[in-house]
Amino acid sequence: MAVQVPTQMATGVSAAEREWYQMPASAALAALDVGVDGLIGVQVRERLAKHGPNELTDRGAKAPLAILWEQVTSVMVLILIAAAALSLFLGKYPEAAAIFAIVILFAILGFIQEYRAERAIAALKKLAVPDVRVRRDGAVVQIPARDLVPGDIVSIEAGNIVPADLRLIEAANLRIQEAALTGESEPVEKDTEAIPLPDVGLGDRLNIGYMGTVVSYGRGAGVVIATGMQTELGKVAALIQDAPAEMTPLQHRLDTVGKQLALAGVAVALLIMVIGYFSGETFSELILTAIGVAVAVIPEGLPAVVTFTLALGAQRMLRRNALIRKLPAVETLGSVTVICSDKTGTLTENRMTVTVVDVAGHRLDLIERLHGRSPAIQPQDVHPDLVDGPMPIPLLLAAGALANDATVQRDHEAGRFHTLGDPTEGALIVAAMQGGMTKADLEAAMPRVAELPFDSDRKRMTTVHARPTGALPMPLLNVWGSKGFAPDAPYVSITKGAVDGMLDLTASVWQGSDITPLDAELRARVLAANETMARNGMRVLAVAFRPLTEPTADASVEADLILLGLVGMIDPSRPEVRAAVEKCRSAGIRPVMITGDHPLTASYIARDLGIAQNDRVLTGADLVRMSDADLAQAVDDVSVFARVSPEHKLRIVGALQAKGNIVAMTGDGVNDAPALKRADIGVAMGITGTDVSKEAADMVLRDDNFATIVAAVEEGRVIYDNLRRFLQFATAGNLGKILIMLVWPLVLYLTGLKFIDPTALLPLQLLWLNLMTDGILGMSMGFEKAEQGVMSRSPHSPSSGIFSGGVGVQILWIGALIGVLGLGVGFFYAQAGLPQWQTMIFISIAFMQVFQALGTRSSIQSLFQIGVFSNPVMWAAIGLVLALTLVVLAFPSIGQSLLGLTPLAPGDYGVALGLGVILFVAIEVEKAMRRRRAGERR
Numbered sequence: 006m007a008v009q010v011p012t013q014m015a016t017g018v019s020a021a022e023r024e025w026y027q028m029p030a031s032a033a034l035a036a037l038d039v040g041v042d043g044l045i046g047v048q049v050r051e052r053l054a055k056h057g058p059n060e061l062t063d064r065g066a067k068a069p070l071a072i073l074w075e076q077v078t079s080v081m082v083l084i085l086i087a088a089a090a091l092s093l094f095l096g097k098y099p100e101a102a103a104i105f106a107i108v109i110l111f112a113i114l115g116f117i118q119e120y121r122a123e124r125a126i127a128a129l130k131k132l133a134v135p136d137v138r139v140r141r142d143g144a145v146v147q148i149p150a151r152d153l154v155p156g157d158i159v160s161i162e163a164g165n166i167v168p169a170d171l172r173l174i175e176a177a178n179l180r181i182q183e184a185a186l187t188g189e190s191e192p193v194e195k196d197t198e199a200i201p202l203p204d205v206g207l208g209d210r211l212n213i214g215y216m217g218t219v220v221s222y223g224r225g226a227g228v229v230i231a232t233g234m235q236t237e238l239g240k241v242a243a244l245i246q247d248a249p250a251e252m253t254p255l256q257h258r259l260d261t262v263g264k265q266l267a268l269a270g271v272a273v274a275l276l277i278m279v280i281g282y283f284s285g286e287t288f289s290e291l292i293l294t295a296i297g298v299a300v301a302v303i304p305e306g307l308p309a310v311v312t313f314t315l316a317l318g319a320q321r322m323l324r325r326n327a328l329i330r331k332l333p334a335v336e337t338l339g340s341v342t343v344i345c346s347d348k349t350g351t352l353t354e355n356r357m358t359v360t361v362v363d364v365a366g367h368r369l370d371l372i373e374r375l376h377g378r379s380p381a382i383q384p385q386d387v388h389p390d391l392v393d394g395p396m397p398i399p400l401l402l403a404a405g406a407l408a409n410d411a412t413v414q415r416d417h418e419a420g421r422f423h424t425l426g427d428p429t430e431g432a433l434i435v436a437a438m439q440g441g442m443t444k445a446d447l448e449a450a451m452p453r454v455a456e457l458p459f460d461s462d463r464k465r466m467t468t469v470h471a472r473p474t475g476a477l478p479m480p481l482l483n484v485w486g487s488k489g490f491a492p493d494a495p496y497v498s499i500t501k502g503a504v505d506g507m508l509d510l511t512a513s514v515w516q517g518s519d520i521t522p523l524d525a526e527l528r529a530r531v532l533a534a535n536e537t538m539a540r541n542g543m544r545v546l547a548v549a550f551r552p553l554t555e556p557t558a559d560a561s562v563e564a565d566l567i568l569l570g571l572v573g574m575i576d577p578s579r580p581e582v583r584a585a586v587e588k589c590r591s592a593g594i595r596p597v598m599i600t601g602d603h604p605l606t607a608s609y610i611a612r613d614l615g616i617a618q619n620d621r622v623l624t625g626a627d628l629v630r631m632s633d634a635d636l637a638q639a640v641d642d643v644s645v646f647a648r649v650s651p652e653h654k655l656r657i658v659g660a661l662q663a664k665g666n667i668v669a670m671t672g673d674g675v676n677d678a679p680a681l682k683r684a685d686i687g688v689a690m691g692i693t694g695t696d697v698s699k700e701a702a703d704m705v706l707r708d709d710n711f712a713t714i715v716a717a718v719e720e721g722r723v724i725y726d727n728l729r730r731f732l733q734f735a736t737a738g739n740l741g742k743i744l745i746m747l748v749w750p751l752v753l754y755l756t757g758l759k760f761i762d763p764t765a766l767l768p769l770q771l772l773w774l775n776l777m778t779d780g781i782l783g784m785s786m787g788f789e790k791a792e793q794g795v796m797s798r799s800p801h802s803p804s805s806g807i808f809s810g811g812v813g814v815q816i817l818w819i820g821a822l823i824g825v826l827g828l829g830v831g832f833f834y835a836q837a838g839l840p841q842w843q844t845m846i847f848i849s850i851a852f853m854q855v856f857q858a859l860g861t862r863s864s865i866q867s868l869f870q871i872g873v874f875s876n877p878v879m880w881a882a883i884g885l886v887l888a889l890t891l892v893v894l895a896f897p898s899i900g901q902s903l904l905g906l907t908p909l910a911p912g913d914y915g916v917a918l919g920l921g922v923i924l925f926v927a928i929e930v931e932k933a934m935r936r937r938r939a940g941e942r943r
């Protein structure tokens with residue numbers, strides 16, 4: 006049939022005459038100039054150049070102006086602006102200008118940090134873009150979705166997000182949930198039939214798959230008709246707005262603390278004015294002091310430093326293969342108490358190898374002992390026992406390769422084979438090859454006509470095939486080809502899946518030449534074989550068949566099955582997981598295995614890895630019987646959940662959370678998405694995970710590895726520690742400054758030095774100090790590496806405050822000491838009649854805070870234990886702070902006229918340095934005392 010297709014159609018723009026949905030699939034392929042082998046290299050390059058990458062223009066990130074607006078309308082900035090306005094009102098123009106300048110500086114600093122964090126997260130999200138399977142140059146290849154061009158033939162299956170607009174050319178039970186586009190949450194059953202009607206709405210175009218919609222069931226293939234912004238999704242841009250950025254729990258709390266501090270600053274300032282009023286100060290002096298106090302209290306650098314530290318953390322996690330999708334996860338990871346992990350692929354390598362085949366009366370061990378390592382079987386190594394074994398064995402292998410969606414490819418360079426698709430199925434194809442059969446030959450003899458895809462609730466799948474006719478390439482298929490067997494059944498269905506579920510659907514057993522009813526004895530034998538294999542850590546699948554009269558596959562097909570036999574396969578545990586599990590334990594985190602596999606298989610692996618500390622296993626069936634309260638009781642000491650379905654995961658997370666746990670939960674399937682969302686940290690698999698699970702997750706493991714979760718938790722703890730240390734540092738410093746501001750007038754009053762200025766530090770000097778310390782030094786604290794023992798203490802409880810665990814007390818005494826030393830030096834110089842008393846308070850605080858930062862680098866170890874130079878960024882920050890401070894002092898135009906500083910003599914610097922050293926020694930002595938006490942307790 007010749008279809009007249011206008012040329013612009015091939016560009017992915019809908020044709021005026023005929024829409025894609027109106028054309029038969031073959032016409033669509035012809036219009037896009039693509040054959041069954043897919044596009045060829047030249048076409049791909051041309052089309053990519055013409056249409057650009059298949060991506061939506063990013064509208065998700067927060068607009069720069071919005072970020073800026075947030076910055077300038079924060080409580081802190083507003084108070085500073087008020088202070089500047091007051092100074093202006095009092096005619097203190099330089100002060101007003103300088104405060105404004107600093108407000109702008111902080112706003113810019115905050116803006117840059119926030120903007121960079123946004124960009125970093127946006128970049129991380131880009132990394133999470135899925136890969137797709139396309140047919141190009143006659144081969145199936147995996148490419149990033151952004152490289153798709155119109156004309157590409159794409160395979161899709163349950164769990165995929167449709168990567169571009171597709172005209173479907175193949176659909177097997179394909180259901181697509183199109184809520185993203187049509188708002189309809191019920192999945193739509195798709196097919197490939199042309200719809201010869203005009204003006205069919207998007208929701209009714211059953212042969213089109215739209216970008217951004219979700220394949221919820223089945224599988225199919227389609228040819229790309231539009232990419233990127235030309236897709237239907239691209240046209241409705243508003244729908245792709247990302248969820249607003251969330252604040253981390255700590256950010257929330259810090260935000261509150263920040264606001265409280267700011268308001269406290271205002272309160273104290275008012276108090277000063279009242280006191281001053283009664284002691285006869287002039288109004289403008291009072292206001293100036295009050296502004297100074299307010300400025301001193303406000304932790305200007307706080308928001309910028311927190312965002313910066315979190316974004317830095319996300320980057321560090323990425324280096325360890327953990328991709329953070331939501332910033333709050335960085336912090337929450339640090340308080341995780343339970344990690345619930347899938348088994349297959351996360352704890353194990355997901356490199357399945359068939360090691361046992363078991364048919365009625367015969368069991369064949371392909372490998373004697375594995376010792377947890379994967380055997381190096383090559384598919385080309387044909388196994389004589391498989392080829393010449395009793396008849397049921399080759400038939401079992403053939404069936405396993407037919408009810409199968411994986412493919413095997415020969416890697417020509419390496420001369421080896423590798424499988425694409427589900428490793429469980431890959432193993433079956435390899436086993437068939439070892440029995441002398443290729444999947445291609447089998448499929449040619451018995452083409453698939455219908456199917457019921459695998460899902461992890463049923464734990465099985467069925468394919469329906471035409472019975473072979475004519476000359477058979479493989480004599481074994483005679484069983485299915487022979488007219489003597491079920492003569493009026495032109496089709497045969499093959500079902501494979503979990504043994505326990507399938508036995509209930511099985512009526513008889515294939516014995517090699519005849520069919521025997523499945524009696525109690527045979528049943529017991531099959532179950533015993535299943536258990537023996539599972540107890541040795543094997544995944545066991547049953548394979549069965551059934552003659553059919555109709556080429557359809559509905560649920561009724563999975564009944565009256567004829568069992569062919571069992572296949573046992575080994576999936577070795579990942580070698581690095583054992584150490585990671587041990588690390589979890591010492592860190593007070595409990596690893597829990599949740600798997601769809603058999604309880605005995607699960608137990609074996611759990612024991613092997615040290616996850617299970619007792620023999621208790623709960624199955625999905627147990628969970629159904631238990632109430633939520635019983636489950637909450639049980640989760641405390643059950644570490645293995647087997648034969649569970651995705652919806653059980655949701656209940657397990659709930660039960661663990663009800664017990665006060667912070668739960669990280671892994672998941673890879675479509676149905677895992679709710680559990681991933683419910684968990685405190687939803688973890689998706691980067692390699693084997695479905696697109697849907699990745700969308701729902703907070704974190705994606707680029708290597709699917711359990712050990713990576715543990716590494717991310719470790720980084721989370723480091724980041725939390727760093728933030729807490731910064732907070733302790735900044736708050737203690739600000740406390741010191743407030744004390745100086747408040748007590749200074751009192752000192753003067755009590756010592757009779759009434760002629761001296763009652764303002765200990767000018768607002769601008771305070772702002773400068775805060776910029777140097779809370780800003781520059783604070784930022785460098787985010788680069789601190791893991792403290793010794795981060796993973797040998799319990800997780801911090803998110804409900805305990807940031808100031809718990811002695812931090813509050815440290816803030817008080819360090820703040821007091823800074824205050825006393827600052828007041829002391831001021832008084833000493835003032836009573837000696839030296840004009841530089843104020844500058845001395847200023848420079849002493851600067852030096853003290855530099856030493857305070859060094860002393861705070863570890864909360865328990867001494868600076869010398871962690872290595873004086875082990876945080877080079879902090880040394881750079883210290884260098885910058887000292888250089889800038891000395892520069893303002895050295896230039897009278899800045900130091901004197903703007904900041905109101907007085908030149909110092911070399912000896913004065915010595916005094917300030919001395920005070921810094923005193924503070925440092927005090928901090929180190931206190932840490933030494935705590936170390937001693939901790940040692941005694943042990």
Ligand code: ATP
Pocket residue numbers: 347348349350427429430459460461462464465466501502503504544545546599600601602603
């Ligand atoms: P997890 O990854 O959560 O540890 P799992 O991957 O073993 O678990 P599922 O993939 O849901 O869990 O598999 C559950 C069970 O379904 C398996 O134990 C197996 O019996 C059966 N099964 C798995 N894959 C297939 C398949 N491709 N075809 C038929 N049955 C399968």
